Amino acid sequence: MHFNPSQKLSKIAALINAEFDGDPDFPITGINEIHRVKRGDITFVDHPKYYEKALKSNASTIIINKKIECPNGKALIYSDDPFRDFIKLVKNFRPFKTSSSMISPTADIGEGTIIQPGVFVGNHVKIGNNCLVHANVSIYDNSVIGDNVIIHSGAVIGSDGFYFKRRPEYQDKFESGGRAVIEDHVEIGACCTIDRGVTGDTVIGRGSKLDNHIHIGHDSIIGKNCLFAAQVGIAGCVNIEDDVILWGQVGVQKDLTVGKGAVVLGQSGLAKSLKGGITYFGSPAVEVRQKMKEIAALKKLPEIFKKLD
């Protein structure tokens, strides 16, 4: 999430009643969770395991639950509960707004775009030219849809990310404040769900085509001209490069990268990042030739065991 205009350190700290270390006028130009942080952003860290990652990240301001020396050129805000205070900031800058009509008067819809009946278009949504949005689609606030996009019935664009922090007594929700961004010439199948970024953008790259029932998690970035078959599930913070083909029911775990032009056969499960240009199969997925050899070997195994007995 980008601040325009930028905010001052002292003002941000005041919003969460916190002490800070740095120039009170130190500029904060955006707010982002650690996976998608950019220079000028404020982020948070609440576990010693990730202190160094946060301090060395592009983040310029860090909300942290320990008093430490402030790194050069950065600012710190001290909080006993950085997760709680970070969410407070996200909600302050991107509060939930109720809609009282199916198509918000603040939505910006391009020329030649057809919105079929029963479609919900939230506040400040931007839809480009010559799109076709089929009946009963739901588009949450602040989503951005390019030109020549087709969205099929039942699809949901910009729902909240699935991101919780375990508290002793309950699961604490990270309130999503990011956006879903659908680039030009994308097609989204029926009953697909594209979660928005928790602070950044979830992006479906130009020309990519999604079959039905596909889930794209928060902050994932899908490249250009990808083809995903039905019921593919992509967790949060995944990077799928251009021209990747995922066949039906493939699952991809969070934080992974799938290289350009990779092909993953049906029902495979990705637990590690994969290099591009190669075909994979299995759960966990390996190169398809290796998996085919394993399948052939396993097929012979019962007979061999029988002979050994």
Next chain:
Amino acid sequence: MHFNPSQKLSKIAALINAEFDGDPDFPITGINEIHRVKRGDITFVDHPKYYEKALKSNASTIIINKKIECPNGKALIYSDDPFRDFIKLVKNFRPFKTSSSMISPTADIGEGTIIQPGVFVGNHVKIGNNCLVHANVSIYDNSVIGDNVIIHSGAVIGSDGFYFKRRPEYQDKFESGGRAVIEDHVEIGACCTIDRGVTGDTVIGRGSKLDNHIHIGHDSIIGKNCLFAAQVGIAGCVNIEDDVILWGQVGVQKDLTVGKGAVVLGQSGLAKSLKGGITYFGSPAVEVRQKMKEIAALKKLPEIFKKLD
């Protein structure tokens, strides 16, 4: 399904034109299918294989297709087709009612609850306080939603259970008469479906969080503070205890129990009940350490076979 006030044996038998064995005034306090039967309930049995189970169950009245001796303290109703007659009773006490508006005037919606546009709220639905129901959600009749619940777009609460009896010529539908119950602080992701119980309740326990595209079958009971990632599928009559974590695309077969605090890795398939406190992987799922050893061994197998040749 609970009767309030309770019904008399003779009246229930008359509704299905059946003979009975027992005091005509014998009280029937509810109606439930065998998996969820409680003391005072009427249930049915139509296969000799299950006679004993039904007769020894908590059910006080049993619709049965054989003349047998009536057990002490119970009542019997004789029917040539108990399935047909049981459904006749379910439909009598919980008939389908058409809705003529998106939000039924008989729905009871709490203070501070936001219902976004395009939401369907059926007859006699109860929604608590401070909930947020996003656009284009569908909530069937008689569903019960607690306080502070979030339901994302495209989700369906209270659809019919998937329960059919094979007849020679067709699949005969068990008409659902139960409810979907969503407890406080639950979050239901976009395009999730929570089927209602066929006679009892399907329950999502307090504080549990469901990602997108999750299916919860009829009469399943989900505990508290569970986390289910996207595209998980839970069949009917499953018990998931508290604090269970199911990662993406996990499938759970009907009638199973998953113990408190169990963790099941992505794409695993559960064909048996699992003890709590342990991490599982695979289809069928086994302890993750065992599965990892199997995967490692299988990887070596083709090379070993090659050497043996």
Next chain:
Amino acid sequence: MHFNPSQKLSKIAALINAEFDGDPDFPITGINEIHRVKRGDITFVDHPKYYEKALKSNASTIIINKKIECPNGKALIYSDDPFRDFIKLVKNFRPFKTSSSMISPTADIGEGTIIQPGVFVGNHVKIGNNCLVHANVSIYDNSVIGDNVIIHSGAVIGSDGFYFKRRPEYQDKFESGGRAVIEDHVEIGACCTIDRGVTGDTVIGRGSKLDNHIHIGHDSIIGKNCLFAAQVGIAGCVNIEDDVILWGQVGVQKDLTVGKGAVVLGQSGLAKSLKGGITYFGSPAVEVRQKMKEIAALKKLPEIFKKLD
């Protein structure tokens, strides 16, 4: 797609500005993609690998990108880009029509049928008698629904097929012009998607029952009295014969046939056609007894390797 009345070869060729070989009055009675082509149809072929298949198919007229000798009793239309020109014809005969109301005035809805609130019914949709269409269902143009059909909330009937041709710079969409046909006594679960045929019909056979979140691809034909559990995914151009049972999360690849009465256990993946009357398991699926032996053997393997070391 059937033409009524039939079209003349010369007129069809003129629509795409193409030369032809055959009697100008040669009748064309329909248009179909190669998988579902019938006598009298026009189809297209653009790859030498499939020339012979197209020329020997039932198609009477073929759009082709090479000048060849016209087979007896057939007609040819020459195009430098048969895919582009075929789609031009599909769009000409079945153009997309915007809807301005939730239920099109051109829809034909039978007696006793209940349409709940929030349902979209497109142009020229036909729905039979005594159906129940639950809230927020979307039914695309030209779909055909029989009698006594139940469709649950969030389901989408007749969305576009997922069919793209890779061009150097982008994925080129095959514009769907076919229909979704739901026969009598079918039940479609919540959030199911039934894609229409790209030129022909996608068919759900009489009495078949679909649980929630099921995907049926374009031009697939599902037989009678089938049972599919939740989250099953069927690709395009699949033939499922009568009485087939697919348990939860099963995936079926395109162009396959599953024989009458086959049973496929949960999470299995079908990469080849399967004979009827047999139970299968695994991904890829094999006979369940074989798979159970493999699973048992694999379980012992780590221990055996340990001993060998």
